[in-house]
């Protein structure tokens with residue numbers, strides 16, 4: 196979090212490899228791609244997030260004296276290498292897809308073009324940051340999608356895997372669409388709305404529920420949300436809340452925003468009964484907030500049950516992405532620069548999905564001109580140039596007989612990777628998190644509903660240009676011919 200120096204936040208093997216490159220005088224420019232193979236949470240897409248923290252990390256890359264001392268104490272690093280580390284800083288290029296963009300498997304979310312020692316060191320921290328925030332942003336986008344327009348508040352800090360996951364997770368959750376967070380540090384650091392109601396302890400600290408409600412309403416006249424399930428939701432909680440709302444109405448002190456929160460029991464049944472009671476007492480604009488181990492599936496089910504819930508508080512299952520706790524982003528070497536040429540490199544696997552895409556690449560997003568919806572993504576070599584006034588033949592890179600032909604001017608193109616660092620200098624300014632949130636909502640609107648549904652979504656194609664496909668095929672053929 197913040198601007199701390201995270202230079203040693205790396206795996207030991209990155210440093211031992213770095214020393215190996217150093218001792219062998221290997222410091223050619225290489226290309227590494229960050230990409231993932233499967234969308235998390237059964238989703239049809241992911242939301243990329245964490246770039247701002249990657250930028251801070253790279254800007255602050257410096258081995259301090261005590262870092263060097265520590266590395267010396269491990270008795271594995273030579274003095275020459277330690278001396279080199281003293282002046283180490285990032286001198287390369289980084290390209291990335293802006294935070295909040297909808298992304299798909301196999302495409303580079305971030306590309307490092309840098310001397311191999313630098314590119315190797317930063318693998319672990321970049322993956323750590325991008326994997327975590329992209330996971331939570333994706334989860335949040337699903338929860339917010341399920342809520343169908345009703346606001347979702349992020350309530351997970353107490354059950355997050357530590358302070359960083361709680362704080363950066365809240366940032367990512369807001370990027371994914373939450374309206375704000377109960378996490379005050381995250382709200383301060385990233386300028387997010389700090390939101391909340393009150394706990395059962397507030398009610399239990401008074402002799403009776405009614406007094407607790409009255410005191411809370413006195414204290415917070417602008418937004419009075421009363422937690423009604425401490426003792427008995429329908430027999431005492433809702434009736435006592437209504438009593439307090441009547442007192443406020445009779446004294447002309449009706450809060451602008453007011454309502455109740457349900458935190459246990461059958462939320463469909465309780466919300467319908469509570470709505471009826473509030474409406475009958477004339478409080479038709481009282482809001483009903485629900486929390487209680489919610490996720491996108493429970494919210495979808497509650498809406499299908501016609502639950503009368505206006506606002507959602509979601510904690511544990513969002514901040515931990517409980518049903519899918521990892522994102523799976525990887526960092527793979529894809530090219531080595533020799534002279535002014537990038538020589539493609541490829542990792543082989545028995546599993547065709549695990550064979551990497553070689554070369555220095557870029558990505559075009561293809562939109563249908565009429566609908567503005569995403570048609571497919573096309574990964575190309577970095578020096579290929581496509582324009583939408585030409586016909587475009589897309590083919591599935593695994594099942595190559597599956598083809599789509601796009602007529603000229605029926606589609607539009609957008610390059611996804613933008614420059615972030617050039618020659619070690621940051622050339623990108625991150626938008627505010629709330630701006631990224633707005634952008635992310637628009638991004639999700641470029642997907643058909645079929646790609647957004649929570650289960651068995653339709654997958655968007657990520658294709659390769661003919662040239663890139665040919666390079667990949669040639670490398671495979673060369674390798675098998677050499678066996």
Ligand SMILES: Nc1ncnc2c1ncn2[C@@H]1O[C@H](COP(=O)(O)OP(=O)(O)OP(=O)(O)O)[C@@H](O)[C@H]1O
Nearest residue numbers: 458459460461462463464487488489493496497500
């Ligand atoms: N009508 C409903 N349909 C589907 N799921 C629901 C419905 N109402 C509540 N749930 C979910 O069912 C689960 C209820 O869990 P559980 O019975 O452990 O908790 P609870 O009712 O909150 O009780 P307590 O907190 O008092 O132990 C929660 O995940 C909640 O979100």
Ligand SMILES: O=P(O)(O)OC[C@H]1O[C@H](OP(=O)(O)OP(=O)(O)O)[C@H](O)[C@@H]1O
Nearest residue numbers: 350394395458486487488489509510511
């Ligand atoms: O259910 P989640 O999605 O994780 O949402 C956050 C939960 O945290 C609070 O409970 P907790 O029991 O910690 O405290 P409380 O006494 O304030 O209810 C809150 O009441 C929610 O139930």
Ligand SMILES: O=C(O)c1cccnc1
Nearest residue numbers: 350377390391392393508
């Ligand atoms: O403000 C709330 O209602 C809240 C905050 C954190 C966790 N659960 C609820």
